[in-house]
Amino acid sequence: MKKRTLQTRVMTLMLALLMAHPGSLMAVTPGPQLPDPGSPSGITKQQQIQLGQQAVAEVYKQMPVLPDSSPVTQYVEQLGRKLVPVIPQEYSWPYQFHVIPQKEINAFALPGGPIFINIGTITAADNEAELAGVMAHEMSHVYMQHSAKQASKQSVAQAILGVLGGVLPGNTAGNLARLGIQIGAGAMFMKYSRADEAQADAVGAIIMYKAGYNPKAMAEFFQKLEQQGGGNGPQFLSDHPNPGNRVASVEKEIQDWPPKSYLSTSQAFVRAKQEATRVKAYTAQQIADGAKQGVWARQNAQGGAVPANVPASSGGNAGAPSGPMNVSYEQVRPSNNFKQLQQNAFSIAYPDNWQASGDQNSGAVTIAPQAGVTQGAIAYGVIVAGGQDPNASSLDQATQDLIQNMQQQNPGLRVSGNMQSIQVNGLQGRSVILRGNSPVQRNGQPLPERDWVITLPYQSGGGLLYLVFIAPENDFDRLRPTYEKMLNSLQVR
Numbered sequence: 001m002k003k004r005t006l007q008t009r010v011m012t013l014m015l016a017l018l019m020a021h022p023g024s025l026m027a028v029t030p031g032p033q034l035p036d037p038g039s040p041s042g043i044t045k046q047q048q049i050q051l052g053q054q055a056v057a058e059v060y061k062q063m064p065v066l067p068d069s070s071p072v073t074q075y076v077e078q079l080g081r082k083l084v085p086v087i088p089q090e091y092s093w094p095y096q097f098h099v100i101p102q103k104e105i106n107a108f109a110l111p112g113g114p115i116f117i118n119i120g121t122i123t124a125a126d127n128e129a130e131l132a133g134v135m136a137h138e139m140s141h142v143y144m145q146h147s148a149k150q151a152s153k154q155s156v157a158q159a160i161l162g163v164l165g166g167v168l169p170g171n172t173a174g175n176l177a178r179l180g181i182q183i184g185a186g187a188m189f190m191k192y193s194r195a196d197e198a199q200a201d202a203v204g205a206i207i208m209y210k211a212g213y214n215p216k217a218m219a220e221f222f223q224k225l226e227q228q229g230g231g232n233g234p235q236f237l238s239d240h241p242n243p244g245n246r247v248a249s250v251e252k253e254i255q256d257w258p259p260k261s262y263l264s265t266s267q268a269f270v271r272a273k274q275e276a277t278r279v280k281a282y283t284a285q286q287i288a289d290g291a292k293q294g295v296w297a298r299q300n301a302q303g304g305a306v307p308a309n310v311p312a313s314s315g316g317n318a319g320a321p322s323g324p325m326n327v328s329y330e331q332v333r334p335s336n337n338f339k340q341l342q343q344n345a346f347s348i349a350y351p352d353n354w355q356a357s358g359d360q361n362s363g364a365v366t367i368a369p370q371a372g373v374t375q376g377a378i379a380y381g382v383i384v385a386g387g388q389d390p391n392a393s394s395l396d397q398a399t400q401d402l403i404q405n406m407q408q409q410n411p412g413l414r415v416s417g418n419m420q421s422i423q424v425n426g427l428q429g430r431s432v433i434l435r436g437n438s439p440v441q442r443n444g445q446p447l448p449e450r451d452w453v454i455t456l457p458y459q460s461g462g463g464l465l466y467l468v469f470i471a472p473e474n475d476f477d478r479l480r481p482t483y484e485k486m487l488n489s490l491q492v493r
Contacts, residue, residue: 052112133218
């Protein structure tokens with residue numbers, strides 16, 4: 001009897017509370033919701049997916065990729081399947097996950113959903129939550145369509161793919177370049193702004209939370225990379241600039257979210273990390289050298305790494321090896337007769353036995369002899385392109401930014417000598433010599449290469465027009481009179 005009386009009193013008290021404060025006992029702090037990503041102008045969702053697949057085809061030519069049958073790749077795909085379902089169907093993308101056997105810590109996402117994780121990122125993660133954070137961050141770049149939204153911006157960070165290793169026929173190069181995607185000799189380069197990074201952190205935190213992982217693990221992993229990196233941090237930090245105190249920002253973002261029990265790690269992660277340490281991995285320099293020799297295209301094709309849905313790109317199958325070049329000066333000797341090329345941004349004269357190709361809309365042009373260009377590289381010829389560097393306060397700074405971007409594409413490039421001033425038809429420009437390895441080989445070894453970079457002010461607000469004259473070192477002086485004649489004919493509009 002007393003028990004029933006006690007229950008009655010408790011129920012009476014609860015009823016009184018509800019009457020006094022309607023809804024107070026039912027109030028629950030709402031969980032975070034993913035933002036509306038918006039729609040970039042000038043490019044549809046299907047076009048982003050198609051361009052992403054074109055870029056994937058180039059990745060399989062320029063980098064080693066583990067086959068989908070690899071235990072490490074299977075684990076990463078399994079982890080991705082935990083993250084993807086939390087995204088509303090109307091905003092989702094056909095995400096796919098791949099692993100690159102590269103020692104350096106990095107990851108990148110392509111428009112439309114393809115995501116690549118370096119093996120070094122997996123071995124550097126202390127638990128599954130940290131790796132999930134990297135993947136959620138990359139998924140957020142796709143979700144927010146950061147590449148597509150910057151497509152209308154012209155910046156030095158969107159330097160043309162053709163520079164020093166990624167000459168793509170047709171409009172593919174120009175389209176990808178406008179999306180901020182560069183594929184050079186064994187390097188994928190996508191430069192995000194700090195605003196993009198902050199947004200990817202915020203959206204990635206929501207994806208992690210909804211999937212059951214502590215969002216702080218993402219920021220703490222990035223912070224750990226910064227502490228380890230010193231003055232020369234991992235490539236990830238170069239491609240993904242720190243928007244500020246990431247840990248504090250994520251903590252502020254999640255402070256009002258309903259508490260929940262988080263997943264930290266799993267036996268599957270432990271096994272995959274152990275497996276990752278046994279995978280043969282390569283440095284960025286080894287990958288760049290192998291790309292110039294066509295090693296990865298052959299290896300990916302022969303090892304069954306290239307997915308069946310990867311389209312042909314750059315005039316051939318993604319698995320078709322371009323092979324090292326074995327071309328002589330006699331095969332590329334320029335004619336003494338010149339013809340004129342008219343572009344929106346400039347005009348230039350060039351030997352009539354060479355060919356000009358590029359994208360009229362972006363103003364990027366490759367001028368080269370047919371024998372001097374292969375699917376993956378340019379050995380002889382000239383690249384002419386333009387862009388904006390709004391962060392540069394001077395032509396010197398814009399030139400330095402351009403050189404840094406080129407070196408990120410091709411880690412083997414090095415500056416030779418000092419930057420010099422140069423006059424080109426009344427314009428005060430800058431001249432820089434770079435040296436690296438040519439795609440041309442002798443006795444199985446790449447020849448030394450010289451690249452002469454000329455930068456000129458273009459329009460206003462940090463506009464830059466640049467030319468890169470390319471040849472093996474032993475042939476450059478023979479081509480220099482032709483290159484100088486072309487430079488002297490240049491007219492900037």
